[in-house]
Amino acid sequence: MEETLERAVLVGVHLDDDEQFNYSMEELANLAEACGVEVSGIVTQNLERPNPSHYIGSGKVKEILMFHDETDSNLVIFNDELSPSQIRNLETELDTKVIDRTMLILDIFARRAKTREAQLQVELAQLQYMLPRLVGLRASLSRQAGSTGGGVATRGPGETKLELDRRRIEDQIARLRRELDSVKSHRETQRKRRVKRDVPVVSLVGYTNAGKSTIMNSMLAGIGDGAGRHVLERDMLFATLDTSVRNIHLQDNREFLLTDTVGFVGKLPHHLVKAFRSTLEEAADADLLLHVVDVSHPEHRYMMDVTEDTLADIGIEGIPEVHVYNKSDLAGLEHPRKQGNSIWISAKDAGDIRTLTEMIAAKIFGDYVRVRLLIPFDRGDVVSYLNEHADVKDTEYTEAGTLMDVEIREADRNRFREFLAPSEE
Numbered sequence: 358m359e360e361t362l363e364r365a366v367l368v369g370v371h372l373d374d375d376e377q378f379n380y381s382m383e384e385l386a387n388l389a390e391a392c393g394v395e396v397s398g399i400v401t402q403n404l405e406r407p408n409p410s411h412y413i414g415s416g417k418v419k420e421i422l423m424f425h426d427e428t429d430s431n432l433v434i435f436n437d438e439l440s441p442s443q444i445r446n447l448e449t450e451l452d453t454k455v456i457d458r459t460m461l462i463l464d465i466f467a468r469r470a471k472t473r474e475a476q477l478q479v480e481l482a483q484l485q486y487m488l489p490r491l492v493g494l495r496a497s498l499s500r501q502a503g504s505t506g507g508g509v510a511t512r513g514p515g516e517t518k519l520e521l522d523r524r525r526i527e528d529q530i531a532r533l534r535r536e537l538d539s540v541k542s543h544r545e546t547q548r549k550r551r552v553k554r555d556v557p558v559v560s561l562v563g564y565t566n567a568g569k570s571t572i573m574n575s576m577l578a579g580i581g582d583g584a585g586r587h588v589l590e591r592d593m594l595f596a597t598l599d600t601s602v603r604n605i606h607l608q609d610n611r612e613f614l615l616t617d618t619v620g621f622v623g624k625l626p627h628h629l630v631k632a633f634r635s636t637l638e639e640a641a642d643a644d645l646l647l648h649v650v651d652v653s654h655p656e657h658r659y660m661m662d663v664t665e666d667t668l669a670d671i672g673i674e675g676i677p678e679v680h681v682y683n684k685s686d687l688a689g690l691e692h693p694r695k696q697g698n699s700i701w702i703s704a705k706d707a708g709d710i711r712t713l714t715e716m717i718a719a720k721i722f723g724d725y726v727r728v729r730l731l732i733p734f735d736r737g738d739v740v741s742y743l744n745e746h747a748d749v750k751d752t753e754y755t756e757a758g759t760l761m762d763v764e765i766r767e768a769d770r771n772r773f774r775e776f777l778a779p780s781e782e
């Protein structure tokens with residue numbers, strides 16, 4: 358990949374109630390690094406509220422301008438989301454390219470996305486983000502559609518033919534949406550097949566760099582799987598962008614599917630989270646979530662909050678969850694240790710991974726519960742599944758569908774929770 362040298366001044370506004378400010382600036386520097394951008398310096402300002410026209414005060418703009426020129430920088434990155442007019446005003450005054458945290462994250466995503474679905478989601482998010490900002494952006498189309506490689510500041514044509522650009526982007530958005538729909542329906546088919554196969558799904562979720570992919574690889578190693586099926590693990594933000602699904606076979610002939618997903622990060626804008634909804638649908642479908650936490654990180658409480666908020670944001674709620682406090686070796690904590698729905702491990706320790714796997718198995722295969730399910734008549738597949746796999750106490754045919762009183766595994770109860778009879782919720 359050709360690397361254009363980019364040097365950026367990072368700018369952060371410390372609002373009164375932001376306790377995570379210092380950490381989020383440090384993270385911004387890591388994000389820039391993940392994007393191949395060199396950080397020439399950091400400028401911050403304490404404010405009660407952002408300035409509507411330039412986000413920062415006018416004196417600060419001058420300070421940034423001087424610093425930018427002195428350090429031979431060619432980019433300014435703001436820690437917060439900027440409005441289209443703020444970008445426009447800042448670029449005019451600073452006479453350089455200005456981007457915000459969202460655009461930086463989108464750029465990383467664009468570089469890392471491998472599967473068609475992830476690529477489409479990133480392209481769509483980029484275009485949607487760009488559209489209202491078109492007037493302000495120096496290199497209006499620079500961050501367009503799959504533009505991996507090259508520099509953040511230098512790609513694409515200038516801001517000529519604005520209207521034409523806008524219409525072209527709108528067309529492109531429509532085209533991407535259609536393609537994404539068809540990719541999604543393919544995924545849907547695969548998932549239905551999985552429900553039929555009766556294999557519970559366990560999803561790894563958590564903040565970026567927590568060790569999700571490492572846990573998946575250690576589990577695969579534990580069952581003697583081929584190295585070719587391992588996923589990428591690396592000490593960098595957003596190493597994983599595509600959902601991977603692997604079969605984990607247990608000794609007693611049972612199995613479950615383990616999915617590894619994109620990590621979360623603070624200040625992730627709502628629409629960006631939405632764009633990843635379809636990748637995360639694997640998690641939405643899971644019987645069990647493994648919320649992986651880097652317990653050695655001083656900000657891990659904040660990272661847990663961000664993860665929980667993001668999950669709620671995309672509508673993933675009510676799925677049983679195990680808190681996996683990973684990197685206990687680095688934190689100097691005793692491991693493995695279990696307590697309630699929490700477990701402390703090191704992903705690098707084979708014994709710990711065995712303990713974790715046992716805990717998962719107990720959760721998904723262990724408990725049977727008695728429930729009443731109301732199954733619509735067009736889901737005969739679910740009825741026959743239950744007849745085969747559950748202890749059916751009673752079956753009644755009502756106007757709304759088949760009402761079944763059954764004893765089923767906890768995992769099945771979660772999988773079929775959309776069919777829970779009203780009194781069960």
Ligand SMILES: Nc1nc2c(ncn2[C@@H]2O[C@H](COP(=O)(O)OP(=O)(O)OP(=O)(O)O)[C@@H](O)[C@H]2O)c(=O)[nH]1
Pocket residue numbers: 564565566567568569570571572589590591592593594595596597598618619620621683684685686687702703704705
């Ligand atoms: N010492 C130690 N290092 C770990 C442990 N688990 C993961 N790591 C390291 O932490 C880094 C990040 O691990 P990944 O598995 O890539 O993290 P991830 O959660 O998949 O991150 P994203 O894909 O970016 O969301 C890698 O360098 C791992 O080797 C652990 O238990 N102990």
Ligand SMILES: [Mg+2]
Pocket residue numbers: 569570571589590596597617
């Ligand atoms: Mg990963």
